[in-house]
Amino acid sequence: MCSKVEAPLKMEKLEYRAVIKFLHLQGKMPQKIHDEMFAVYAGVTPSYDVVKHWCRQFKCGRLSIYDEPRSGRPASAHNEETVEKVEKMVLQDRRICIDKIVQTVGISHGSVCEMIRHQLNMKKVATQWVPRVLTPQQKTRRADHSVALLALCTAHPTDWFTRLVTLDEAWIHHFDPGTKASVQWKLQSSPILKKAKVQLSSGKVLLSVFWDSQGIIMTDYLRHGKTVTEQYYSDLLKKLRAQMECKRQGVLTKGVQLLHDGTPSHTSVDAVRCAKDCGFEPVPFPPHSPDLTPSDYFLFPMLKSHLRGKRFGSDEEVVLAVESWFRSQKHDFYSNGIRKLTRRWEKCVAVDGNYIEKS
Structure with missing residues (x-):
């Protein structure tokens, strides 16, 4: 047993x-x-x-085996009076930190977090940077362009991305300390707070970069004080054709899809004529849409993140650092950045032409 x-x-x-x-x-x-x-x-x-x-x-004379009462803590942290007090503090100062609420109300850090997230149904988010506040007409145009680009891509799924060349310009500063976005409490049903991003001026060069799914095709740099004119851009397109004949043999024969934004130097009569003479077919692009250009949503943020916090003593040092970073990237890095376009067009349509959040 x-x-x-x-x-x-x-x-x-x-x-x-x-x-x-x-x-x-x-x-x-x-x-x-x-x-x-x-x-x-x-x-x-x-x-x-x-x-x-x-x-x-x-x-030492203690007789009780029970814990002594603690001062400053209510019997129940989640009573109606405490919840109302916390809500009032948050609504008065959207940037208030948890520790400040803990010190004022006298409840634990965990209780404050639980109360804000589940009883008040609020969360803390960073302000979303946007290039501009879009009008209803601009949103419609962005959505329509995204539908058209999706149709073009779907019609030639095998070689469309291999023929796509994108380009853009960006200022690369001698020193970029970065810009910190403000963080505020908001209800889940409230819209995301937005404000325009301000870039501090410093020594800088203007980078023009042409790239595709295989990598960088060509770069060019303008010194501070000079601007991209239609003649300068037309000359870059001629140089691009020469570089593609050497680096992308066969692509010109298939037809190059040229994706650039709608800045005046890109869309001027002379620039459009030069692009056609070089055998490039401009891809339709909606205005005010940096979230739909691979350089703006992918390449430049990654590059600037790498350079942020580093000081350069001259334009030449900046150029060397940029070129070194471009060469250090793997082949699939550029391919992945280009191919994110499809998903971003779909998102643009899904949000009715509004700007796309980071993804």
């Missing part, structure tokens, strides 16, 4: 305190008390330090 194995005793803290008090009053030392308790309770025995602590408490 098998004997029944008893489950190990579970010792509550009031129980072991009572045992320690009883044995202490018998005049036994902490080590002796701990040994006797271990003989009875084994693995659930409180540690020797705990036994010694309570022996010291009783020796």
Whole structure:
């Protein structure tokens, strides 16, 4: 007959305190008390330090084995009065931190987080940077262009991306400390707060970069004080054709899809004529849409993140750093950036032409 194995005793803290008090009053030392308790309770025995602590408490005249009441903490943190007080503080200062609420209201950090997220149904988000506030007409145009581009891509799924060349310009600063977005509390049903991003001026060069799914085709740099004119851009397109004949043999024969934004230098009569003469077919592009250009949503943010916080003493040092970073990227890096276009067009249509959040 098998004997029944008893489950190990579970010792509550009031129980072991009572045992320690009883044995202490018998005049036994902490080590002796701990040994006797271990003989009875084994693995659930409180540690020797705990036994010694309570022996010291009783020796100093303490009689109660209960925890002493704590000041400043209400019996229930989630009562209606406390919730209203927290809500009022958050609505008065959307940037208020949790620690400030804890100090003022007198409840725990965890209770404040639980209250804000589940009872007040709020969350803290960073302000979304947008190039501009879009009009209803601009949103419609962005959505329509995205539908048209999706149709073009779907019509030639095998080679459309291999024939796509994108280009853009960006200022690369000698030093970019970065810009910190403000963070505020908001209801889940409230719209995302937006404000225009401000870039501090400094020594800088204007980078023009032409790239495709295989990597960088050509780069060019303008010094501070100069601008991209239609003649300058037309000359770049001629250089691009020469570079493609060397680096992308066969692509010109298939037909190059040229994706650039709608800046005046890109869309001028001379620039459009030059693009056609070079054998490039401009891809339709909606205005005010940096979130739909691979350089703006992918390449430039990655490059500037790498350069952020680094100081350069001259334009030449900036150029060397940029070119070194371009060469260090793997082949699939550029392919992945280009192919994100399909998903971004779909998102633009899904949000009715509004700007796309980071993804």
